Amino acid sequence: MVDWKNPPRLFIPGPVKVNDDVLQQLARPTLAHRGKEYAQLHSETVDMLKKILFTEQNVFLSTSSASGIWEAAIRNCVAPDETVLCTMCGAFSDKWAAVAKSCGRKVEELKVDWGKPILPEMLDEKLAAGKYAAVTLVHNETSTGLTNPVREISEMMKEKYPDVLVFVDSVSGMVGLPMHFDELGWDVAFASVQKAFAIPPGFAVAVVSDRAIEKSKNIPGRGYYFNFELWAKSAEKSQTLVTPSVQHIMALNYQCKKILAEGIENVWDRHKQMGDFVRSWAKEKFALFCDEKYASNTLTAVKNTRSINVAETISAVQQKHNTIFGNGYGKLKEQTFRIAHMGDITLDDLKELLGWLDEENG
Ligand SMILES: Cc1ncc(COP(=O)(O)O)c(C=O)c1O
Structure with a gap:
């Protein structure tokens, strides 16, 4: 026991x-998720996240773990007849490729041994030889303790392949490692909160570019729960599509204030x-x-x-x-x-x- x-x-x-003061946020009385007080909590949290993640684009709050956003990125932004290039360097990047396949998408793999990084020149070679709608990248491979050189990769992609969407799993990176979402030209980046946000599990933060949302509007079979277009419509009202874990957002709000103060x-x-x-x-x-x-x-x-x-x-x-x-x-x-x-x-x-x-x- x-x-x-x-x-x-x-x-x-x-x-x-998780520190006790953060845990206490999860014990606060709940709010009506379509009410004014919730909307204030939501918009304040999103505004802080935009500062922390260096973006003026869309920040979404998802009552799910991060794996849901793996699937969301693929189902919203890659058409069934398009190919996604999945970079693989450890258990989690490997799993994302498997998830992309399970969503019925065509997957091309760029695989290195566990413990080795994905380098810009490897991606460049692959991208030059094929036609890809998107690339999946893991910022920080939790299985091997490795940080990929995402800035160098992103700079190469911005210069040479600006039309290829960039999806970044930053589950164990976000907040602990530098992320400049807009400057790096990323389209989807996400983390669950049980890592560097130091909040109990069950919630995720996702940043999605305007162009990714625009593209998603023409992709068939996106489903409902993780639908970026519907998320964006709800976000306009400072709400989420479905009833969120309000207490997680209270804890996230609390942690964001501490991060910005530091x-x-x-x-x-x-x-x-x-x-x-x-x-x-x-x-x-x-x-x-x-x-x-x-x-x-x-x-x-x-x-x-x-x-x-x-x-x-x-x-x-x-x-x-x-x-x-x-x-x-x-x-x-x-x-x-x-x-x-x-x-x-x-x-x-x-x-x-x-x-x-x-x-x-x-
Ligand atoms: C790099 C990475 N991606 C994805 C996941 C899956 O996240 P979740 O368990 O929140 O769905 C993890 C979990 O540890 C992870 O470390």
């Missing part, structure tokens, strides 16, 4: 630790400091799973160079300190382990965790 007075401390790469650039710097700290420990005691140039500032995948028993270490740290960190993802289980350093996790939290790991493994 969980001891609710002393719940487990989470260092898995999502859901991450300054988004400072938030990114804080994540970098935590990333540097965990990386220097990992390099001293083990090794990094991916090339340091692409190592993420929101989580670290540590290469298990000493062949420790990761599952046993996780279980020992859980028993002794009521704290959980992540094993490697999927086929990387035991070969790697993952430590989150995003959201409201602090350097002091990380010092404590790494101290315990040292106690377990010397």
Whole structure:
């Protein structure tokens, strides 16, 4: 049984630790979702997100996890006879390609080994040789702890392939890593809130370009729940299409205020400091799973160079300190382990965790 007075401390790469003041937002009385007070909460939250994500385009609040937006991007913006180029460099980017196929779209794969980045020249070569409606990119591969060079990729695409839509999964990137949506020419970018927003799971934020919404109007079979055109119509009234999780929006509003008070650039710097700290420990005691140039500032995948028993270490740290960190993802289980350093996790939290790991493994 969980001891609710002393719940487990989470260092898995999502859901991450949620502070008590944020949790309290989820216990506030609800609002009528078609009422004036809700509309104020909605529009204030969207306005703050626009500042945080550097966009003047459409920010949507979705009562779903982020996987819903994987599907939404494909179903709204890629016609059944068009092809989407899916870049694949880990479990989540691989899954997005599978989702695109499951939506009945034609998929071309650009695949690299897990732990390697997608580079602009790889995409350039592929895009030059075929005709694609859109590209899918993962900003931060949570399975490998890798940040793709999305700025360089976006600059290349803006210059050479301006008509190809750019869809970016920033689930474990948004807020923790720089994102300038409009400047980079992106069309859809999204995250669920259980990562760097440090809110309990069950909600997602999506940014959608005007041109993506325009294009969606002519795509058949978009469905209802994730329909961008309908979302945009509701957003004009500062509402969502369906009854939203109002309390998640209260928590999001609260976190956005804190982010803006700190300054988004400072938030990114804080994540970098935590990333540097965990990386220097990992390099001293083990090794990094991916090339340091692409190592993420929101989580670290540590290469298990000493062949420790990761599952046993996780279980020992859980028993002794009521704290959980992540094993490697999927086929990387035991070969790697993952430590989150995003959201409201602090350097002091990380010092404590790494101290315990040292106690377990010397
Ligand atoms: C990079 C990435 N994309 C997508 C997802 C799926 O997000 P959700 O579980 O919120 O649907 C995750 C979940 O961890 C993720 O890390």
